[in-house]
Amino acid sequence: MTAAAPTKTQYEAIIGLETHCQLSTHTKIFSSSSTEFGATPNTNIDPVCMGLPGVLPVLNQKVLEYAVKTGLALNCQIAPYSKFDRKQYFYPDLPKNYQISQYDLPIATNGYLEIELVDKGGNAVRKRIGITRVHMEEDAGKLVHAGSIGGASRNENRLSGSTYSLVDYNRAGIPLLEIVSEPDIRSAQEAAEYGRELQRILRYLGVSDGNMEEGSLRCDVNISVRPVGQEEFGVKVEIKNMNSFSAIQKAIDYEIERQIEALESGEPIVQETRLWEENTQQTISMRTKEGSSDYRYFPEPDLGPIEVSTAQLETWKAELPELPAAKRHRYEEELGLSADDTRVLTDDRAVAEYFEAAVALGASTKQAANWVMGDITAYLKDRKLNIGEIALTPATLAELLELIEDGTISGKIAKEILPELLADGGSAKELVERKGLTQISDTSALEAIVDETIAAHPKELEEYRNGKTKLQGFFVGQVMKRTNGRADPKLTNQLLGRKLKG
Secondary structure, three states: OOOOOOOOOOEEEEEEEEEEEEOOOOEOOOOOOEOOOOOOOOOOOOOOOOOOOOOOOOOOHHHHHHHHHHHHHOOOEEOOEEOOEEEEOOOOOOOOOEEEEOOOOOOEEEEEEEEEEEOOOOOEEEEEEEEEEEEEEEOOOEEEEOOOEOOEOOHHHOOOOOOOEEEEOOOOOOEEEEEEEOOOEOOHHHHHHHHHHHHHHHHHHOOOOOOOOOOOEEEEEEEEEEEOOOOOOOOOEEEEEEOOHHHHHHHHHHHHHHHHHHHHHOOOOOOEEEEEEOOOOEEEEEEEOOOHHHHOOEEOOOOOOEEOOHHHHHHHHHOOOOOHHHHHHHHHHOOOOOHHHHHHHHOOHHHHHHHHHHHHOOOOHHHHHHHHHHHHHHHHHHHOOOHHHOOOOHHHHHHHHHHHHOOOOOHHHHHHHHHHHHHHOOOHHHHHHHHOOOOEOOHHHHHHHHHHHHHOOHHHHHHHHOOOHHHHHHHHHHHHHHOOOOEOHHHHHHHHHHHHOO
16 A cells, blocks of 8 residues: 655745834924925934933824824724833934834724735625734934935045945934734735735825835835644744835745745744845845844833823714725725726725716716726826826716717717817817817718718628628728718618618
């Protein structure tokens, strides 16, 4: 009897994300310095964010509002009482040698975020990812290591030795929210979609621009692997400061394979912080991971506790917009749109509101969706515009679609005049009348044009009657050419279908 071959161990990934979100306030979290991005280094600073003696921090009220609204949007419990803490660590980009953060009493806890993936059949697959906590903190400054600074050469900027570092404190004191997920994510695809959905929510709320390229949204990924069926988690590795969703997905896929290979070969996995190296498409070790004891937290003595009243909480809750997941559900259930269409339309709040306004003004739901996702989106991408920057209003789009619906113009004519409406606005109906683009739908008038077209192409007529029926498309094109696209397509096909057969 032959022994059965050993089965290969199956593994699953356990993934959680820690996301730092820069809030869109005009001033810093504890002082009045500007939060402007891209300012000259060390110009947006003040005694508070520089940690000078004799100054005290004061919490920016807008930061608290944005933190509470984010917690509510993530279905969290808002703490009626929370506090700030000092997190001790010593880097040159922290002027005070500590960071003001929140430790054991964060502003929001125990929430969830719903992600939605679309399967191969076009159906929405939904999953809830738990949110452990949301807390407020200040950002550190920025270190610039060796190399060209401000256009000057490395030699011209040499401070000492073969390398040097410069520090920009403009970012010190910028308000951040740290949003920590539960380890509920099981794949790189789920992790990337979690990040995208979180970005959508923050943008819908207006609390952050979520711009990863400028560092407004930064993700740290915690990942371990374990044999399927094992309850205990594996050794966790952190991948630091991911600044794109594609990088998150690639880094996780790489790290899963690296850890599985280590387990299979008996190599120990070390709890550490790693970096994603885009050039080599791999993670590299940065440092062993600190524990919370290394930070020596203690309550921040210069800031009082935070108490959110029931009345204030209800006010902020009432100001929340309809969020992306709720919009997707409504679009599918009430408007009958596909999962793919709802994802595209709800990705940007301004686009969703533009679409909804057009529908409310009488536009066909499906036609409005097609035009917004198709020609209008293409125009925006080509010119790098936001939908709020075009002259075509939802009312004019609804008017344009009505002209197609009632047969006044063809879809082809509508596409031809769309760029002018997008650039200059105005009335679609008036533009059609001014240009003489009204669709020819009179049977007798169109019949005469069809007869002329057939008579002008005897060779193609003979081929059609000998079995090449696809030539009807050729004749349709010739009629459209004669009428500058104004012929009613449906009526043209009906007349040609009858006359070509003789």
